[in-house]
Amino acid sequence: MMSIKDVSLGIDIGGTNTAFGFVDKDGKCIYESSIPTCANEPAPMLFKRLHQEVEKIYTTISGKYKLIGIGIGAPNANYFKGTVEQPPNLNWGVVNILEILKQYYDLPSAITNDANAAAIGEMQFGAAKSMKDFVVITLGTGLGSGIVVNRKLVYGADSFAGEIGHTIIDPSGRECGCGRKGCLEAYASASGIKRTVYELIATTNTPSELRDISFSRLTAKDISIAANKGDRLALEAFDYTAKVLGLKLADTVAYLSPEAIILLGGFALAGDLIFAPTRRYMEEFLLPIFRNKVKIIASALPEGNAAVLGAAALIWNEINTNN
Amino acid sequence: MMSIKDVSLGIDIGGTNTAFGFVDKDGKCIYESSIPTCANEPAPMLFKRLHQEVEKIYTTISGKYKLIGIGIGAPNANYFKGTVEQPPNLNWGVVNILEILKQYYDLPSAITNDANAAAIGEMQFGAAKSMKDFVVITLGTGLGSGIVVNRKLVYGADSFAGEIGHTIIDPSGRECGCGRKGCLEAYASASGIKRTVYELIATTNTPSELRDISFSRLTAKDISIAANKGDRLALEAFDYTAKVLGLKLADTVAYLSPEAIILLGGFALAGDLIFAPTRRYMEEFLLPIFRNKVKIIASALPEGNAAVLGAAALIWNEINTNN
DSSP states (O other): OOOOEEEEEEEEEOSSEEEEEEEETTSOEEEEEEEEOOTTSOHHHHHHHHHHHHHHHHHHHTTTEEEEEEEEEOTTEETTTTEEESOTTSTTOEEEHHHHHHTTOOSOEEEEOHHHHHHHHHHHHSTTTTOSSEEEEEESSSEEEEEEETTEEOOTTTSOOOOGGGSBSOTTSOBOTTSSBOBGGGTSSHHHHHHHHHHHHHHOOOOOGGGGSOTTTOOHHHHHHHHHTTOHHHHHHHHHHHHHHHHHHHHHHHHHOOSEEEEESGGGGGTHHHHHHHHHHHHHHSOGGGTTTOEEEEOOSOGGGHHHHHHHHHHHHHHHHHO | OOOOEEEEEEEEEOSSEEEEEEEETTSOEEEEEEEEOOTTSOHHHHHHHHHHHHHHHHHHHTTTEEEEEEEEEOTTEETTTTEEESOTTSTTOEEEHHHHHHTTOOSOEEEEOHHHHHHHHHHHHSTTTTOSSEEEEEESSSEEEEEEETTEEOOTTTSOOOOGGGSBSOTTSOBOTTSSBOBGGGTSSHHHHHHHHHHHHHHOOOOOGGGGSOTTTOOHHHHHHHHHTTOHHHHHHHHHHHHHHHHHHHHHHHHHOOSEEEEESGGGGGTHHHHHHHHHHHHHHSOGGGTTTOEEEEOOSOGGGHHHHHHHHHHHHHHHHHO
């Protein structure tokens, strides 16, 4: 007789699409798919459609797999309350996601933000499997972070700890989406490096192919491609981005003394354009007792379904922690 | 028959004096005394003298009290290894303190730095008795910190987490004792505010009684006294100090989402001269989701023996955590 394997369902809610997949305890993704999020619909509608899709798949695999829990990654998620609170790209207000889920499933469930889910994913299945203390930094349009101390995610008093993207570089610096000025994510992110390129275009005479691209059309990938071809302005933009990030990661080490800092997300795909100078600047800014101790490494989760793996890992992590 | 009460021995090693005392589980200090540290003597000599003094007292109280463990607060202490490593004011190099202690006592023992001991003291006996997540900032000559997450001190990978005093305000700023530039403790500390006063004396024409005091003789207390009399330059120095501190505490909240930040140490005795503007600036710099949530409060440990209480609390904390 074939044994039935436990799987958890990972759901990653984005502004455009909601991805989901069944993940076993070793981090193998059995099946992954996605549906449109429809940002203007209320949250219960999304979960109604999601439930239909999930059940369609689950009936085809339930002879071999048993669903044991549901983990969700979502913007502005409150882990303690099970809510999503005023997500920037979704017209939801404050909504209790775990309550909605109960209408469909009587299973252990948990929700957290995507950077926290990524941190738990790295701990369960990825680059931090054997680490006790580490920090995950997601470099996308913004900069998210998840902090793990002694193999537990740091949520703090209100579940919103780990907002390293909103530590301040310069209180009179660039406007940030949060309404303040000078936040790290306005510099060290895909959108931050675009702003740096435009500052360099404005303040220097350095020739660059990027001068031909409008701000609206410019992408972080354009900047990577130019830098890889030796474009001096693009290289200077990476250097400045890494300097700001390295400085703040040196602060992160002073706070937390992590074993490693894991960089992931779309902008981290720039690879050594960002990793190499960030490592160099972080070492330069580190308190001497921390020098040559803290690795800056890439995610070890497959790029395609890292978010779903992280969400599913939430459940595996709670099972492992409670046993 | 009178019952015998358990006490732990708290030892606070400073550059000049080493204080010790017996502390019961409610934080009552039964007896406290101190001996000179003699910074140029090797560590084993200090512990030989300390043992003699401790035993002298212990024989007088051992009919009523039983010693159950020893906690030590010391500069550059490594909690994991039991060592003190290159303490700045003691000619010790790297020395295993818990090994030395074993020659005299076969009891549970632990060592950590003074800011960490203060954090555990506040949690066991002081302002953080009912808190799960908080941060202690010691404002003395320098700025130390102890971070508590979910009622556990954050040590990180190498035991040196919690160096908020060495996060960087401005990488081209004031020289710090650590060999780098622009660390928070070069601004927000008793020595930091002296430097601010001298910068203001140099860069403004604001009249001030502090213009008559040499840098070597000037103390933070002089600045408090002047400020309390309405000296504009002294008040401006407090305002600037609070602005820098408030900015970095807003970062601290973004990292950790603590319930409260506890300020203690000699410079915190300036009271509302430093508390009031620090609260105001922190709120101004906070990410909106954290506003009006995080208290900045004073220590609730008695000023005289806070360090010994904190060291003794290390043992009570480990007993409570393991039961």
